[in-house]
Amino acid sequence: xxxxxxxxxxxxxxxxxxxxxxxxxxxxxxxxxxxxxxxxxxxxxxxxxxxxxxxxxxxxxxxxxxxxxxxxxxxxxxxxxxxxxxxxxxxxxxxxxxxxxxxxxxxxxxxxxxxxxxxxxxxxxxxxxxxxxxxxxxxxxxxxxxxxxxxxxxxxxxxxxxxxxxxxxxxxxxxxxxxxxxxxxxxxxxxxxxxxxxxxxxxxxxxxxxxxxxxxxxxxxxxxxxxxxxxxxxxxxxxxxxxxxx
Numbered sequence: 001x002x003x004x005x006x007x008x009x010x011x012x013x014x015x016x017x018x019x020x021x022x023x024x025x026x027x028x029x030x031x032x033x034x035x036x037x038x039x040x041x042x043x044x045x046x047x048x049x050x051x052x053x054x055x056x057x058x059x060x061x062x063x064x065x066x067x068x069x070x071x072x073x074x075x076x077x078x079x080x081x082x083x084x085x086x087x088x089x090x091x092x093x094x095x096x097x098x099x100x101x102x103x104x105x106x107x108x109x110x111x112x113x114x115x116x117x118x119x120x121x122x123x124x125x126x127x128x129x130x131x132x133x134x135x136x137x138x139x140x141x142x143x144x145x146x147x148x149x150x151x152x153x154x155x156x157x158x159x160x161x162x163x164x165x166x167x168x169x170x171x172x173x174x175x176x177x178x179x180x181x182x183x184x185x186x187x188x189x190x191x192x193x194x195x196x197x198x199x200x201x202x203x204x205x206x207x208x209x210x211x212x213x214x215x216x217x218x219x220x221x222x223x224x225x226x227x228x229x230x231x232x233x234x235x236x237x238x239x240x241x242x243x244x245x246x
Contacts, residue, residue, distance in 0.1 A: 043086050043087070043088075043094055044094070044149065044151075044164070044166075046084075046086070047084075047086055047094065047095065047147065047149055047166060048166045050078050050079065050084065051078075051145055051146075051147050051166045051167065051168050052168045053078060054074050054075075054077070054078040054079070054145045054168060055143070055144070055145040055167075055168025055169065055170055056168070056170070057074060057077065057078065058071060058074050058104060058106070058143055058145055058170070059143060059170040059172055061074075062106055062141055062143060062172065063172055071104065071106065072104075074104055074145065075102050075104075079095060079102060079147070086149075088150070088151075088153040089153065090153045092150065092153055093150065094149050094150060094151075095147060095149050095150070096150050100148060101147060101148050101149075101150075102146070102147050102148075103145075103146045104143070104144070104145050104146075105143055105144045105146075106141065106142075106143040107141070107142055107143070108139065108140075108141055108174065109139065109140035109141060109142045109171065112138065112139040112140075113138050113139065113140065113173075118130060118138065119134065119138075128194055128195075129192075129194075129195055132188075132191070132192035132193065132194065132195050133177070133188055133189070133192055133195060134176065134177030135177055135188075138173045138174065138175060138176040138177070139173070139174050139175055140171050140172070140173065140174060141171070141172055141173075141174040142169070142170070142171045143169070143170050143171075144167050144168065144169045144170075145167065145168045146165055146166065146167040147165070147166050147167075148163075148164070148165050148166075149164055149166065151163075151164055182233075182234045182235060183234065186230040186231060186233070186234065189230060190230055200229065203227075204227045207225050207227060208227070211224070211225065
């Protein structure tokens with residue numbers, strides 16, 4: 001017959017063994033939940049980054065005054081299921097192809113920029129140059145790209161209710177008077193009295209008055225003076241910028 005003390009020790013060991021199994025099961029369950037939640041957070045972060053890229057793209061096409069159909073292709077460019085496999089732990093789509101899951105918004109902001117926010121501020125030379133070179137009065141265009149991922153499977157696993165919306169917002173200048181091309185730039189400069197044309201006209205008059213002296217330079221084969229100082233720059237780029245482009 002085993003001593004009474006030995007039986008008590010065996011019983012205590014049996015109880016501790018059962019407790020260890022329960023603790024191991026709890027620890028494994030916690031680790032599994034952390035793994036599921038951590039992977040879901042990583043996919044959600046990737047979706048948020050893609051939403052930010054989509055917002056920047058939309059701001060770019062709005063600044064270019066691209067057609068409406070180009071704006072509407074934002075979803076196809078950045079959220080195609082074939083390119084991104086955002087899935088929940090149960091295999092369901094994190095961003096289902098359902099109405100209301102993706103939306104874009106572009107609107108003209110109310111009012112225009114105040115005088116102190118205009119290029120150059122309120123200083124008189126800047127106001128004069130704005131009036132001659134930037135005929136439009138800048139306002140603001142605001143926009144947003146929003147996605148609403150489906151977090152229901154993860155929320156159900158965690159025992160809570162979840163509703164998330166990811167968005168990327170932007171606000172850019174509109175009607176800022178930017179030129180269409182080189183020809184538009186040169187035409188604006190040529191029409192600007194105080195910024196260019198008054199000084200250019202006086203300089204041209206003085207130069208033409210001295211054109212009679214061109215006969216003196218004829219033996220050296222020098223070309224006659226040119227008074228078209230704008231069109232010669234069409235299509236040219238400063239050397240430092242050309243180096244960056246390469």
